C-alpha cells in the first residue's frame with residue numbers, strides 16, 4: 001500500500017529518515033501503554049498527542065541540545081526526542097521523587113534545565129512570553145540560538161499570544177512560534193475559535209514571517225523547520241509556523257470525541273503521520289518489517305523496564321518544613337554597608353532611582369523593562385539618564401503588554417538574566433496578574449526554578465488620580481505564596497530595600513507610594529547599600545499603644561503623633577509585608593496591650609486583617625482592648641479631592657486612635 005501523504009524525495013539520507021521514524025515511534029508506543037494504564041486506573045489524566053507526533057519530533061530534532069523548547073500538553077515527542085529518561089517521565093506522572101516536581105505538579109507541567117525543556121502552566125498562553133524572555137537572554141549575550149515554543153490553535157485566542165508575537169517582533173527575537181492547529185480546542189472547532197482562513201495569516205499583522213506546514217508529514221516538518229531555524233540563527237527574527245494536523249483522540253482521555261464528525265476522523269486517520277511514513281520507508285526499501293518490529297520490541301522493552309523503575313519507587317512523602325522551604329529559593333542575605341560615610345539629602349523618588357542605578361552598575365546581567373522607561377525616563381522620571389549610561393540592550397521600552405512582559409521577565413530568569421519591570425502604575429498590574437501569581441509565584445515550588453524578577457509598583461492615593469491610578473493593591477499579592485512584597489516609606493529604606501530586591505533571586509513586588517515620591521526627604525548614604533527584608537522599623541517608642549502601619553500610613557501616623565504629644569505610642573513601619581516581621585509586632589503589642597493597625601487600602605481582606613488575627617492568636621492574654629483595624633472606605637478610589645479625603649483612612653485613624661487610648 002502506498003502512503004496517502006506525498007513525501008518530498010532526495011532531501012534526507014536513509015539514516016536520517018530511519019532516525020526520524022524511530023523517534024516518532026517512541027512517543028506513539030509510550031502513549032499506547034499509557035492508554036492501557038489509564039484504563040487500569042494506574043495514571044490519572046492523559047492528553048493524547050497521537051497523530052501529532054511529526055510536529056513534536058520534527059521541530060525538536062531541528063534544535064541544538066542547548067536550545068530551549070517550550071512544549072504543551074500534547075508534546076510527548078519533545079521529551080522523548082530530547083532523550084529524557086522514560087522512568088523520570090513515568091515517575092513525574094505518578095507524582096514520585098524521580099520525577100521533576102517532587103510530586104507537586106502533574107503531567108507535563110514542569111521544566112528541566114538539564115534538558116532545556118520548559119513546560120507549560122495550565123493557562124497555556126504565558127508560555128509564549130516566556131519563550132520571548134529566553135530568546136531575549138540569548139540576544140543579550142549575543143548567542144546565535146533560537147527558542148521554539150508550542151501552542152494549540154485554541155491558545156492563540158488568548159491575549160498572551162498576541163502580546164508575545166508583538167514583543168518578539170518589535171525586539172527581533174529569534175523565537176519559533178509553532179501553532180499545532182489540530183481542529184479542536186477541547187470541544188470547540190476552529191470555526192468558533194477564529195475567523196481568519198489560516199492562523200499563519202496573522203503573522204503579517206505582527207510583521208512576522210509565517211509559514212504553513214503539513215504537520216503530519218515528517219519530512220516536510222523536519223526539512224522546512226531546519227531551514228527556517230538555520231536562517232533564524234543567522235538572521236535573528238521571530239517566525240510563526242502553523243502546522244495543520246488533527247487531534248485523533250479526546251481533549252483528554254475521559255472526554256471522548258462524540259462531537260467530532262466521523263468523516264473528519266476517517267479523513268485524518270488516513271493521514272496518520274507514523275503509518276504513512278512507515279509505508280513510505282517500506283516502499284522505498286529504506287526499512288523492512290523485521291527492522292521495524294525489532295525497533296518496536298526494543299522500545300517496548302525500554303518502556304517496561306522504566307515503568308518498573310517508576311512503579312517500584314515508593315510513594316512520595318515530605319514534611320511541612322520541607323514544603324514551605326521550597327516555596328522560595330534560598331537567599332543568604334548579607335548586608336552591604338555603604339563604602340563611605342558620605343550622605344546626601346534626597347527625595348523618596350531620587351532614592352529609588354539611585355538604588356536602581358547602582359544595582360544596574362553592580363549587576364551586569366540586569367535588564368530594566370517598562371513602558372516609556374528608555375528615552376522618556378519613565379512617567380515619573382525615575383530612569384531618566386539610564387539609557388545613556390546603560391544602553392538600549394539593558395533599558396528597554398516595552399509595548400503596552402503587561403502580561404507578555406512579566407512572562408518575558410520569567411523567561412529571562414530561566415535563561416540567567418535578572419530583570420526589573422516598571423509597571424507604569426501599580427493599578428495596571430491586573431493586566432499582568434496571571435503570570436505573576438501563577439508562574440513567577442509557583443515556579444520554584446513546582447520545579448525548583450527561580451524567578452529573579454522585581455516588579456516596581458508605583459501606587460497609592462492622595463494625588464487626585466481616581467479609581468485607576470491610585471490603588472494600593474499589595475493585598476492582591478501578599479496572599480500568594482512565592483512572592484515577596486516590599487513597601488518602604490522613607491528614602492533610606494527605599495534605596496536599601498531596592499538593592500536587596502534586585503539581589504534576591506525570588507520575585508519581589510516593590511511598592512512605591514507616589515504621594516511620597518516628591519514630598520519625603522531624608523539623608524541617605526551616597527554609596528550602594530542593602531537592607532534586610534522582614535525587619536520592621538520602630539520609629540517611635542511608647543508604652544501605651546502600638547501603631548502598626550506601612551507606606552503612606554506611616555506618615556499619617558507621624559503627623560497625628562506630632563500633633564498629640566500626650567500619646568505615647570510604639571510606631572512600627574513594617575517596610576516589608578512578605579516576609580512580615582511578626583516578632584516586632586508581637587513584642588510591641590505585648591508591651592503596650594493595645595494595637596491599631598492602619599492600612600491605606602480598603603479594609604476588607606487587607607493585610608491589617610491578617611495581622612489582627614495573628615495578634616489575637618498570639619497575644620490574646622496581653623491585650624487590654626480589642627485589636628483595631630483602620631482602612632479606607634469599601635469603595636473604588638474617587639477622583640475629587642473632597643471625596644478622596646473622605647475615602648482615605650487618614651481622618652478616621654486619628655479618631656480611632658483617640659478612642660482606643662481611652663478604652
Ligand SMILES: Cc1ncc(C[n+]2csc(CCOP(=O)(O)OP(=O)(O)O)c2C)c(N)n1
Pocket residue numbers: 074122123124151152153154155156182184185186247251
Ligand atoms: C486560561 C485557560 N483557559 C481554559 C483552559 C482549559 N483548557 C485547557 S486546554 C484547552 C483547549 C486548548 O486547545 P488548544 O490550544 O487548541 O490545544 P489542544 O488541546 O487542541 O492541543 C482548554 C479550553 C485553560 N487550561 N486555561
